[in-house]
Amino acid sequence: MIHLLRCSTLVLASLVVCGASSTCNAQPRFHRNLLRNDTEWFRSEEAKAIADSVLEYQSPQGGWPKSTDLSKSPRTPDDIPQPGSGRANSLDNEATTLPLRFLARAVNATGEAKYRDAFEHGIEYLLNAQYPTGGWPQFWPLRDGYYSRITFNDGAMIRAMTVLRDVAKGEPPYDFVDGELRSRAAAAVERGVDCILAAQIEQNGNLTAWCAQYDEETLKPAWGRAYEPPSLSGDESVDIVRFLMSIEEPRPEIIAAIEGATEWFRKVAIHGYRFEEFEDENGERDRRIVADAEAPPLWARFYELVTNRPLFLGRDSVYRYEVVEIELERRAKYDYYGDWAQDLLAEHYSAWSSRHDVASSGGPDGGGI
CATH class of the missing domain: 1.50.10.20 (Glycosyltransferase)
Incomplete structure (x- = not known):
């Protein structure tokens, strides 16, 4: 009975761990x-x-x-x-x-x-x-x-x-x-x-993060879809940093890239807010940013290249600075905010800096908007 229940649960979750000895069909x-x-x-x-x-x-x-x-x-x-x-x-x-x-x-x-x-x-x-x-x-x-x-x-x-x-x-x-x-x-x-x-994008000589897409010849930030502008990514940049951290013997340029990116993540962290899902008056799924002093830090999906202002675009490709201004369809289905860099700063950076004898420059609350 326990085996059958476990098997059913895994199938519903699209997990496949019913191995060779399993009776799952x-x-x-x-x-x-x-x-x-x-x-x-x-x-x-x-x-x-x-x-x-x-x-x-x-x-x-x-x-x-x-x-x-x-x-x-x-x-x-x-x-x-x-x-x-x-x-x-x-x-x-x-x-x-x-x-x-x-x-x-x-x-x-x-x-x-x-x-x-x-x-x-x-x-x-x-x-x-x-x-x-x-x-x-x-x-x-x-x-x-x-x-x-x-x-x-x-x-x-x-x-x-x-x-x-x-x-x-x-x-x-x-x-x-x-x-x-x-x-x-x-x-x-x-x-x-x-x-x-x-x-890696520089601001006033300081290394920051990366755009989600680049021109394949010039390596300049490029457009993705209509709502994905040339910008600094609060999401994709995390995986890039983690990959660089996995390099066993990083040369100085790699260490500098990691340090610059993690410092940028601390700088642009958004404190005192949460991004929540709710049902609007028409019964439709929606999402909003809400003040919450106890919320963990958030990061925007897109930051303006020069100003670091969180940036929001819908399918009309118009630059906006408040997520509420985006059409419902995009706002409800696209992750304009996330906690992407939290574990990177709280855990991964500390472990990496210890392995490579790099002086830690702070934790996830080292700075922010």
């Missing part, structure tokens, strides 16, 4: 929580069926589509997003990087050559998609529009670099990767780090 979705399963599960028929399905969705270029349940084998060729479509060959929403992580586990558990070949083809995709300036687009082969900008938005570039970094290290489950491919992955990561350092 629900079809698991392709989700990062599959990676929580142990090696025994990756040897199971259920896991191999999912891995075989993942192979079917891989494009000729080596990438995978976004917003697609890769655990369900396509019934017809039309179920597979084709190159040039709106979903194929993407790094958005964990496309390509999550399948690679899953296949690495499958290779590690089973040793099957078909999984290894697909994995290596996927790594070649990541290497081919990298711009000469070191960044990665949201889609490759390239699509017209903001999709071809260097994309930190939603973690796209950092996820690509994380997979390549782990491949370069050659530790399980990536210990099957040969030395030549590992070396190329390491070189790509180095170029990516150089891109990150070059793209």
Whole structure:
């Protein structure tokens, strides 16, 4: 009874930890929580069926589509997003990087050559998609529009670099990767780090944070969607800093980038407010900023490049400085505020500075608006 209840709860939560010995009959979705399963599960028929399905969705270029349940084998060729479509060959929403992580586990558990070949083809995709300036687009082969900008938005570039970094290290489950491919992955990561350092925005000579998108040639902040302006990101910049903190032997430029960004996060932290969801008089979901002296610090999704003022845009692309001025549809569905940097400042920075003998410059309440 307990086992069945646990299984039902996990399925409802889209978590897949019903392993080889489980009696669950629900079809698991392709989700990062599959990676929580142990090696025994990756040897199971259920896991191999999912891995075989993942192979079917891989494009000729080596990438995978976004917003697609890769655990369900396509019934017809039309179920597979084709190159040039709106979903194929993407790094958005964990496309390509999550399948690679899953296949690495499958290779590690089973040793099957078909999984290894697909994995290596996927790594070649990541290497081919990298711009000469070191960044990665949201889609490759390239699509017209903001999709071809260097994309930190939603973690796209950092996820690509994380997979390549782990491949370069050659530790399980990536210990099957040969030395030549590992070396190329390491070189790509180095170029990516150089891109990150070059793209960090300065204000009056002080290093701050990053924009969510950049021009792939000039490395200047660029537009994303209509409501995503060239700006300093209070969200995406956190993942960038965490990646830089993961570098085992950071050179002085990396240390300076981390110090500059964490100081900027302290400076622009918003104290005394919370961003809450409520139901308006028409019964519709809405969100608002509310004064609350006990609330933990918040950060805006966008900060104006020069002034550091929180910035809010709707689908009309008009710059505004109050979230209430944005149309309901965007205000209710888009995260204009979040607690993104709280753990970075309260925990990660302290641990990193201790490891590298860097004098801490404060905690999450070291400054703010």
